[in-house]
Amino acid sequence: MPFAWLGAVLIGVTLGLLGSGGSILTVPILKYLAGEPDKVAIAESLAIVGTIALFGAVPYAKARLVDARSVLFFGVPGLAGTYAGAALAAQVPGPVQLVLFAVLMLAAAWRMLRGAPTPAADGDASRLSRGMLAALGAGVGVVTGLVGVGGGFLIVPALVLVAGLPMRRAVGTSLVVIALNSAVGFAKHAATLHAQGLALHVPLILGFAVLGIAGAWAGQRFGQKVPQATLRKGFAVFLVAMGAFILWREVPGVLASPPAVAVSLR
Numbered sequence: 001m002p003f004a005w006l007g008a009v010l011i012g013v014t015l016g017l018l019g020s021g022g023s024i025l026t027v028p029i030l031k032y033l034a035g036e037p038d039k040v041a042i043a044e045s046l047a048i049v050g051t052i053a054l055f056g057a058v059p060y061a062k063a064r065l066v067d068a069r070s071v072l073f074f075g076v077p078g079l080a081g082t083y084a085g086a087a088l089a090a091q092v093p094g095p096v097q098l099v100l101f102a103v104l105m106l107a108a109a110w111r112m113l114r115g116a117p118t119p120a121a122d123g124d125a126s127r128l129s130r131g132m133l134a135a136l137g138a139g140v141g142v143v144t145g146l147v148g149v150g151g152g153f154l155i156v157p158a159l160v161l162v163a164g165l166p167m168r169r170a171v172g173t174s175l176v177v178i179a180l181n182s183a184v185g186f187a188k189h190a191a192t193l194h195a196q197g198l199a200l201h202v203p204l205i206l207g208f209a210v211l212g213i214a215g216a217w218a219g220q221r222f223g224q225k226v227p228q229a230t231l232r233k234g235f236a237v238f239l240v241a242m243g244a245f246i247l248w249r250e251v252p253g254v255l256a257s258p259p260a261v262a263v264s265l266r
Contacts, residue, residue, distance in 0.1 A: 004033040008208040012052060012215025013222075014235065015152075023049040023150035023178070024108055026208070027101055028242060038094025040198055042148035043189035044205050049150040050182025051209040053175045056216055060172025067173045070163050073130045074137035074155075075177040081141025082181040086188035089146050098250045101147045105243035108153040109236040133163065137177070145185040150178040 007029035014025060026048055030041035060066055089097060136158050140151045152174050159170035190200060 001034065004029060005207065005211060007033050008048075008211035009215040009218075011048070011208070012212035012217075013219035015052060015056065015212070015216045015219065023052075023152060024101075024105055024239065025242075027098075027148050028246060030204075030208075031098070034204060036201070036204075037198065038098060039089075039189070039193060039196075040200060042089065042094075042097060043186060043193055044200060044208075045148040046144070046182045046186040046189060047200075047205045048208045048212060049148075050179050050186060051205075052212045052216060053150060053152075053178040053182065055213050057172060057175035057179060060168075060175060063172075065169045065172035066176050067159075067163075067165055067169055070133070070159055070165065070173045071176055071180075073133040074159070074163070075173075075180055076137070077134040078137035078141035078144070078177060078181050079184045081138035082145040082185045083141075083188055085142035085145025085147075086185045086192070087145070088142075089189065090192045092146070093254075095250045095253045097147050098246055099254055101149070102243040102246035102250070104143070104147060104149060105239045105246070109239035109243065111153060111157065113233060113236045136162065140177075141181050141184075144178075144181045145188065148185070148189075150182060152178055 007025065011023070011025050011029065015023070023045070026045040027041050030036045030044055031038065034041075036044060057066065140154050140158070143149065143154065144151045152171075155174040155177055156167075156170050159165045159173055160167060163170075165173065193200065
């Protein structure tokens, strides 16, 4: 269990250093270090990630670095997507969710190796329809609800490349969206777990959240002294290794007994 607590600090440090990526560590740390069941780990991850994101968004909101338009047209449709993803997750076996999670880790590593996104030109951003923003937000929400990640590694590039936001404004807006999506996803997952007789470990959630917030503060201070490109490349390599480990652990079980997935949004 001491390694799990160290992992909680690592989640926050990564968020503080890179502005994203820490949430993608939460599920494997809860699953493999804290010993939580698949479904419980995903629900608890949303509570932890949402809490850290909420606290992290406060300084950005005070500095007016949260874009209300993007929260409305990207974030609000994401709530519906998150609910749908969480409802779908109830019908998907835990090992399948973890395999999908590993694929997302590899995608995040690829994006980090590509470097920071470049903002879209004002003309390109202005041509973006509200419907397109809503579709992107809903898609990210489905991912959040299905596998329990905050989605910052997807949201920030979308807001920068598609909505044309400057990087710091995109990060601040992303934290608000993550907090909203995580709250909806956690509520749906918690209700499903309760119906299945599975319990959440509230002390574990609170402990991870507190350590994560402290780690994020430390990461922000330390990150001012380390080149971001070096940090991103190192973390990308770590994500590749972790994603490969999860695939090695979970894929054989998925292939041995292919699941029949029944979709229900009730």
